[in-house]
Amino acid sequence: MNRRTFLGGVLVVSAPIALPASSEAAGEFAPNVFVRLDDRGRVTATVPKPDSGQGVRTMVALLVAEELAVGLDDVRLEQAHGDTERFGQQGVGSSFSARQLTEPIRTAAATARCLLVAAAAKRWGVPVAECTARDGxxxxxxxxxxxxxxVRDAAALDPATVPVTLTPRxxxxxxxxxxxxRVDAKAIVTGKARYGIDTRPAGALVAVIxxxxxxxxxxxxxxxxAxxxxxxxxxxxxxxxxTEGQGGVAVIARSMPEALRGREALRVTWRxxxxxxxxxxxxxxxxSALPAVPTAPGPVAFEAVYRLPLLAHAPMEPMNSxxxxxxTGLTVWTPTQDPGSLRTVLAGQLALDPANVRVEPTLTGGAFGRRIDFDPVLEAIACSRAAGAPVSVLWTRDDDMRHDSYRPMSVHRLSAVVDASGVPTWRAHGIATWPLTVLPFFENPxxxxxxxxxxxxxxxxxxxxxxxxxxxRTGFWRAVYAGHFQYAEENFLSALGQRAGLDQVDLRRRLLPADSRLRRALDAAAARAGSVRPGFSRGVACHDDYGSVIAVIADSSEGRVRRVTAAVDVGPALHLSGVRAQVEGAVMDAVSTVSGAQITVRDGRVVQSSFRDYAWARIDRAPDIDVVIVPSDAPIGGLGELAYPPAAAAIASATGQTVTGMPVGVEVG
Known part of the structure; x- marks a missing residue:
């Protein structure tokens, strides 16, 4: 298994999603589980993966509209429940969604189109090749x-007898x-979108812990x-x-205020x-646990140590389920990154037939790796068992900040041998960190x-x-360990360049193959960013991961990052505004973590409790962000996590301060 098929430690499923058939209801044409049409002309696309803000729903709508030759507004979306046998691998993580879904969804929609064309050709008695599909x-x-x-004619055809062709690029x-x-943008900004925190089935109670x-x-x-x-x-x-989440005492009530008052009245001792x-x-x-520095092939010219803190996920929607x-069974409504695996795990833990376990993924107000964990679901199940009714477990912001599965701390020591011009010719990087407790195999270095x-x-x-x-508790956090490694390595490379008086873009160009995708991206970013303005300092960083490449240039003045230019090559950029949005979101995460956000622990407790003291960047700290999409014939790559590591490194380097860790200029830990 190569690096590109490694799903960030979530679950490894490199096989493509299958296209199982779906039976047609009366007046409905459903050649597979992803696309169906009814005799009123309505097109419905089933979205097999949850949308955690990365735009999966919009991407599926675009894929279906393209291959079915209809307008984007003509496609209605339904979210698939958890069922890996029916819908394939349903996890979102490691920027796999576009890579896993593009061909299956295109093929599903193209199958429907080709059957409709064949049905029309048969009715007219003409060759299929003489017919075309356009505008429904x-x-x-x-x-x-x-x-x-x-619809009825197409449903009567045998799909095996109709060749399926995809629309050429x-x-x-x-x-x-x-x-x-985004196809759901209006519903989100008008408050009509329903998130997990909005879910209330009939008779549901509310619990806080x-x-x-x-x-x-x-x-x-x-x-x-009391x-x-x-x-x-x-x-x-x-x-x-x-077995029931993170433990504690749950108060179940008819409303959130009543549950909170009940929690305040509890008298509990701990051990x-x-x-x-x-x-x-x-x-x-x-x-103190850093690996020993290996023997270098020459004199070590420079050594540096970087310290990185705990980080919380802090999604805008606190955890809930x-x-x-x-x-006879279980129904779960929850914002989750993997409804299929969640269903399988719950069926096993509760000794239930999977057919009697239904997981309904809701719209998610942010995830960033946190909703891979199932602890809120286990809490809700335990509360439902105790109350004999459906129960919504709601976390307060304080709960969410102080009981997270945090990004681990890490310490990095880097050494380098350089040539006469100051360009590195050998490097050593020692890392001391923690495994991710959410998956045992991360105990392997x-x-x-x-x-x-x-x-x-x-x-x-x-x-x-x-x-x-x-x-x-530690868990997946956007870009996982690459966010640690690349931050240290790019800042170290920048420090080497500064010591030698080298231009940061030129230094990286000299270390990248002339015909590489990453060098082309770096050149595109440099061309768009232009020269450094008087009074500004500049940081540069590159990243190659998820089958995509990106180069980031950050310009700062007066201690603030003012402009970030990112050139990204993701292969075919399917959703242009979606590409820009993902890069912009990662840049803001980088601004936040470089400028002050960290989790600290004192006297056994997490100090930070909300955005009041977890210093996430406000809108007035947002730089101008310019995203250059580099044309590419490479296979489709991932993007959701790609931009964070180089953006953080470039922004830190651009501060003009000596970078010793994250945040910059603040005591770590």
Whole structure:
């Protein structure tokens, strides 16, 4: 398995999604599970993966509209429930969605189009080759039949007898050409879109949880008498760690305010864990665990150490889940990054037939890796069991910030040998960090290295990873370990260039093959960014990952990043505004983490509790962001996580300060 088929540690499924057949209802033509038409001409596309803000729903709509030769507004969307046998691999992570869905969805829509054309040709008694599909109609000369009049005829054809052809790229009308926004943008901005936090099935109760008061603590004693006396409180239940989420005491009530009042009335004592935990101590322990510096082939010209903090996901929609467990089955409504795997896991844990487990993924207000975890779902199931009713578990912002699965801390030591001009000829990179507790195989340093090592330059050297046990929950965070590795490596390369008085773009050009995609992207970014303006400092960084490449140039003045230019090659750019949006979002994550956001632990507790003290960038800190989409014939690549590592490195370097870690100019830990 090569790096490109490694799904960021989530789940590895490199096989393409199949196109299972779907039975037709009366007056409906459904040649597969992804596309169907009814006899009123309505086109419905089933979206097999959840949308966590990366635009999967819009991409599916574009793919279907393109291949079915209809308008984008003519495609209605339905979100698939969790069912890997029916819909294939449903996880979103490691920027795999476009790569996994493009050909299956195109083929599904093209199959429908070809069957409709064949049905029209058969009715007219003419060769299929003489017929064309356009604007929801099949045409032959001056004759035309709307799709709705062909639905029954197309449904009667044997798909195996009709050749399926995809629309050539040069004939695309929408893909790679349309600047359409998100198909659900209006519903989102008008408040009509329904997120997990909005979900309330009939008779649903609401639960909030008093969570462990320090890291690793478990419930010792519970006095819930005052909580049960609060009007509206229905039940109080103690949750077991791991099997029922993160543990704690849940208060189940008829409304959120009543549940919160019940939680305030609880009297709980705690035991175990690490009440004296301190993230500064953890950072020092990691630094002492750095691998030994290997023997260099010549004099080491420069060495630097970089320290990176804990980071929270902090999605705009806090964690939540709704569940209804009955004697015969389970239904879950939840914002999740993997409804198919969630269904499989729940069926196994509860010893239920998968046919009796239904997972309905809701629209997600941000994920960034956090919603790969199932802990809110387990909490909702435990609460539903206790209450004998559907229950929505809602996390407060404080809950979300202080009980996350955090991006691990890491410490990096880099060394280099350089030639007479100051260009590196050998490098060493030692990393000390923690595994991801959400997946056991990340306890293997080789997996961490495999996930994080994307050094794109022609400089030989050695990279070593040392893992220490994670002292708290850790999980996937946008770009996973590449965000650590590339930040240190690009800032180190920039420091080498500054010491030698080298232009940062020219230095990287000298270390990249002349005909490489990444060098072309770097040249495109440099051409768009132009020369450095007086009073500005500049940072440059590159990244090659997910089958895509990107070069980022950041310009700063007076301690603030003012402009970011990013040139990206993702192969065919299917959704142009979507490409720009993904880069822009990653740049803002980079601005935030470089300028001040970090999670710290004191006295066993996470200090930060909201955006008040978790210093995420406000809109007035947003730079001008210019995204250059580089034309490419490469295969479709991923994008959702691609821009964060180089954007963070370029912005840090552009500050003009000596970079020793993240955030810049702030004590780490």
């Amino acid at each position: 109609m099949v045409r032959h000369g001056r004759r035309a039949l709307r799709y709705r009049s062909l 040069e004939q695309w009308r929408l893909l790679g050409r349309s600047h359409a926004g 008093l969570r462990p008061q320090w890291i690793g603590a478990v419930v010792d004693t519970v006095d819930d008498s 909580a049960r006396a609060v009007p509206g409180v229905v039940a109080v239940t103690t949750l077991a760690p791991v 175990g864990g690490t009440p004296d935990a301190d993230s500064r101590v953890w950072l020092a322990e990691l630094e 709704t569940a209804h467990l009955t004697a 080789d997996i961490v290295k495999y996930n994080g090592d994307h050094f794109p330059y022609s400089v030989p050297g050695k990279l070593d990873v040392a893992l220490r046990p994670a002292p708290l």
